[in-house]
Amino acid sequence: MIESSIKIMGYDIKVYSLNTVVVGTGAAGLNAADRLSAFGQKDIAIVTENLKAGTSRNTGSDKQTYYKLTLAGSEPDSVYDFAETLFEGLCVDGDIALCEAALSTQCFLKLAELGVPFPRNRYGEYVGYKTDHDPKRRATSAGPYTSKYMTKCLENSVKQKNIKIFDKMQVIKILTDGNKLLGLLCLDVQNSQNPNRRYVAFNCKNVIYAAGGPAGMYADSVYPFSQRGASGIAFEAGIMGKNLTEWQYGLASVKPRWNVSGTYMQVLPRFISTDKNGNDEREFLADFFKYKGDMLSKIFLKGYQWPFDVRKVSNGSSIIDILVYIETCIKGRRVFLDFSRNPGDSMIDFSKLSSEAKDYLEKSGATFGTPIERLMHMNAPAVKFYKEKGVDLTSEPLEIAVCAQHNNGGLSINKWWQTNIEGFFAAGEVSASHGVYRPGGTALNAGQVGSTRAAQYIAANRKGAPADSAVFAGQAAYAIADAITMGEAVFSDCDNVREIWDNAAKRMSRFGGAIRSIENIAKAAEEVRNELMNFNKTVKVSSASGLCRVYRLHDMLLSQYVYLEAMLDYVRCGGKSRGSALYTDKNGIKPHDALPDLFTFTLDDGTRGDMVQEVIYQNGKCEFIWRKVRQIPKDDDFFENVWRTYRKNGNIY
Structure with missing residues (x-):
């Protein structure tokens, strides 16, 4: 890692140049850094808004589930059977499902080795139970705090490897040049009062984005208060979204x-x-x-x-x-x-x-x-x-x-968890590896598999230094200036961020949550669009210490707009009620006469289950494409052929 500095709009900005930055210190982010180091990639660092925040560390359930291949008993299971279960969740890409199945045992056993107390019987079998949408007994649990145990064990492993962690560093801009990653711009939350220490840039070849789901969008939320997400700035940077309509409530x-x-x-x-x-x-x-x-x-x-x-x-x-x-x-x-x-x-x-x-x-x-x-x-x-x-x-x-x-959609990824922006990978809930339905506990497995795959690819194919710092400064200057301009425009003698946030979050829960009508969604989307257009004029903060909330609000409104537009596009393309979303349809059936007309709906018939909705946000507008899901691969798995290919420099990429 090389340290330098640049000057933009009169601000001194420290620049760290390195190969890979991992964003987030949940289970997916920590595993990404841990895997990168284990694979030999040492020029790395973690950037996090708060080391002790996030969903992985601060959430759980009655019995928080981890979903993996069956590792006990006589009931037959296979990687392909597992992949088919995930694929049957509708709108799931088969290559991602196969990866999550194939690496589930490897990732699970690593966690067990690190000390996560998954139960096993006297013979060493990791016994399981059935969870929702699960035909086998693949589920296991370490109790209400499974993900918290995972995070603590992975954090210990990361610290033992002396991986640099930049804490209290909020990512406010993803810097790109066309479809290529340049790096990140961060707000140094602890030094926001000092203009010449306020902004920090990372010039990097790769980013593994593990920022979690866009939890801040909703007022009625089971996410911990410390989890807000950062999907909006990803959309702003041109990163494609996928299956954004699919949530779990x-x-x-x-x-x-x-x-x-x-x-x-x-x-x-x-x-x-x-x-x-x-x-x-x-x-x-x-x-x-x-x-x-x-x-x-x-x-x-x-x-x-x-x-x-x-x-x-x-x-x-x-x-x-x-x-x-x-x-x-x-x-x-x-x-x-x-x-x-x-x-x-x-x-x-x-x-x-x-x-x-x-x-x-x-x-x-x-x-x-x-x-x-x-x-x-x-x-x-x-x-x-x-x-x-x-x-x-x-x-x-x-x-x-x-x-x-939980958001089953997110940023669109390929089988190595790389997005449409070269060098930008997404892992954990921020990535769209799920579809309409998913077995309980698959999110924990997906975060471990996705971060492992991204680290594997980077270590094999994306080594080396990033761009020269002078080149970086020239390419990123406009985007950095744009973010700084927002920060300068909002200073006032009053502060209305909390009020705007609360109203926006309540609106999203009311109109973009489990119950949706196209009229209300369209109205909400238009309101969010206007708030974004007038952001620098209407949002006010009384001191620099409140800038972190300003940038979070902007990210949240960006997320809300893209998600609401995705819901509108889904209905306009003929989509009906499915999963955890009821769309009002006056031509449908009211399930109970005593209910208001809002709950008249038509159940989706599953015919759209082989289609994926993807979206690009550009120039304040959303552009949508619908494509067929990628089928589960059925490659030649004859051992001698695979072994021969693998011996050629381990070429599996």
Whole structure:
């Protein structure tokens, strides 16, 4: 790494020149750096806004899942079977699915070797269980904090290798020249008050972008507050998006942000709503369900049918999500889970439950008492978790909403996780390796596989120094000046960033979340577009310490605009309700007469499952293309042929 400096618009800007910069310190980013070093690539560094922030380190679930090839028992499995499961999720590229299947064991065992406590039996088998959309027993878990364990173990490995970490460094501009990467411009958050230390540039040949999903877009979100994402500046740099319409939403607590899946639902809590001040309490689910047994059975099913799924609205548990959405987003009320009392404030007749719910609770020995008593019996750590976060479920209700949880789309990548910009790779949730549906836990595997593949490719094919610093300065000067101009334009004696952010995030949850109508999406997109056009005139911050929030807001609005435009294009091209998104269709069917017309929809018939929507953002507009998915490769795998090719300098690229 070589250090130099340049001067642009009167600002002294420090420049670090090196081969590869990894952006992000979640599980994907740390693994990328760790792999690069192990593969012999030493001229590398990590850039992160906050080493201890992000989704990997600060999130989890009732039993956070890691999805990998079956490694126990007699049930047959294969790499190709695994790839087919991923491919069947619709809108999935087959070569990426095959890579995620092929490297799943390698990546999983590396984590186990680093110390992630995945359970194994006395014979050494890593036993598994079935997760959603999983035909085998490929899932495993290290408990509620699987991704946190992963991050800690990978961080230790990175630090042992003495890999340079630039902390408190916020990427605000991706620098490109046509379809080629130049580097990055960052805001030095700790030195933002000093104009000559405020901006730092990285002149690099490669970037592995592991910035996470665009969590900041939504007000109702299960992402940790420290996770905001940085997809907008990637779109701004000309990086292609893919499958942006495909998200996963579900019920989660608002504070702390946490999925209320698994036993939180299976113990059958009360669902209550109040006005904004916590008054006028009522059990709103009882207004909808004719039979209490049916209501309780649907609540139970939310435990392992946690994501909102349009296929489960008419006759399944996703009606619960819709009823919560009506209370919060349409009526403007607040919704809580109450574990201290039974629904209807009376003893439950467990014989009235569906056989599935009744049998499960009987086998668990939990057909007694109140929800909190059942939860303490079935999963005491679930109660302890909230107690440690300041919420005592024994005595106080837990506020919830229908929240954004995971983006299945993102930046479009090839089988080496490289984007359409040469030298720019994307790994983890920011990359679009998933489709409409995915087995639970595949995100953790995808982040490890993608970062491994990117590191592998760079170490083999993209070694060497970046451009000369003088050449870099000349090529990047205009883009750097553009970012600095934004920073200079927003200074004022007032600060409105928080207000604009909150309004934009609430609008996105209301119109670009699980429930979508083309009229509302179009209106929201136009509002975001106007905010972007007038950004330098309307956004104000009172001191340089607030610049980090200004650049985050700009990135978030860019993301919102591209995602909303993708939703519009999807509907205009004939797309219907699928996955975790219900699109209002006046010519469709209303699943229940008691619901508002907003919930009239037509279920997607799957015929578009072999098509991928991709988008390029240029000059303030979005251009869309639709293409066929890449099929799962079926190459010649005769050993002697593969071995001969591999011996020729390991040429697998």
